[in-house]
Amino acid sequence: MNTLIASFVSGLVFALGLGLSGMTQPAKVTAFLDFFGDWDPSLACVMLGAILVHTFLYQLIRRRPSPLFAAAFSLPTRTDIDPRLVAGAALFGIGWGLGGFCPGPAVTSLASGQASVVIFVAAMVAGMYLYRLTEGLWRRQESAPRQVALPPLTAPSPPAWQSPQDF
Amino acid sequence: MEHFTPIASLIGGMLIGLSASLLLLFDGKIAGISGIVAGMLSPQKNDTGWRVVFVGGLLTGGFLLKLFAPQTFAIGIPRSAAALILAGLLVGFGTRLGNGCTSGHGVCGLSRGSKRSLIATAAFMATGVATVYVINHLLGGAL
Structure with missing residues (x-):
């Protein structure tokens, strides 16, 4: 139950942040x-404020x-730059600018x-x-040989952290 | 730059950063909206409730904005239904292929210092700028 309350509050604060920042207006x-x-x-x-705080x-x-x-924690651990990442983000950007x-x-x-x-969300x-x-x-x-991701040089993650495929 | 709203946008952005931090601190999850929504389409045990409730929070926030600050939804852009459908398809497909959107890569990923997110953010910013250039300066601003 607690996880759901936290998730709801997080979604609510996110929406209010979007509204206040003007990001719910496509023209902006x-x-x-x-x-x-x-x-x-x-x-x-908006990006600066969000990134500073987070x-x-x-x-x-x-x-x-x-x-x-x-x-x-469920955090992504992949560090490789693959064509899918770049192509996906590029397609997303086109749709973002279009809509x-x-x-x-x-x-x-x-x-x-x-x-x-x-219409857009559907x-x-x-x-x-x-x-x-x-x-x-x-x-x-992706079946082509790929470099195995080395562990980060910075502080190692605690063992309890998971690594989902996406956000 | 007559419409520039630096203070409201900075504070709004800080709320978004706070939201992402709350979700990570309490539930250990990344506040990437495309991933949260996409995860609802292929429900898995114990991994769906928080997504539904998060989206419920977004919608509740949207309703509060509509009630108390309807001007937050005031300014749309001239786009036909066909353009909106193409845009939605590209956003839905692209965010899955690239594992994230403005929130997952742009906010959460950059805050963690993720190189993948930096590359993704640079890519979607670049194609976003190029697309708006074509629409606003070559096609007359409407589509």
Whole structure:
């Protein structure tokens, strides 16, 4: 139960942060991406604020052997740069510039009831399904020999930490 | 730069960083929205409840914004249904192929000093800028 309350509060704070920062307005997102037009640097301030706070708190949190309400931390441990990562991020960026939405603001904006958001989110979920259906095609390309990721040179992770495939 | 909102955006961003920290401290999870949503599509035992509730929190926050600050949803962009569908498909597929989005790579990953997230963030920023350039400066701003 505690884990669910924490998750709910986290989602709520995330949505309020998106709303306050202006990121639920696609026009503000595309104005940031419009380097060659009427540029609006607000999104850079959002990233700066989020990264400042999370970098600091992350350092404190990872000193703990485990989270407060769960057995272990679920953090990605992959360090290799593969074509999937770059191609996926590149495709995402095209959709982001085209629609003015990334997943967080899109889901939050569903509450507005606007048709454009409903259409976008339905297509986004369809895109995720499409990936799942075709996943074998993209994974097969990974069968080529790959460098084994070396452990980080910095402080080793506590043994209890897991390594999921994605975020 | 007439629409620049540095203070509100900085504080809003700090709330997002706080949210990601709460989820990590209490549940040990990464606040990557694309991963959280995608995980709901293939439910696994003991790994679905927190995702559903997190999305419930996002929606509740959205409803509160609509009630008390409706201007947060005021400014859309001129896009046809076809453009929105293509955009949604690209975002959904791309975030799965690349294992993350603006929150998972851009906020959580960069805060952890992840090289993968740095590369991913550079890639989606670059193609985002290129796409908006094409739409706003070559195609007249609407699509």
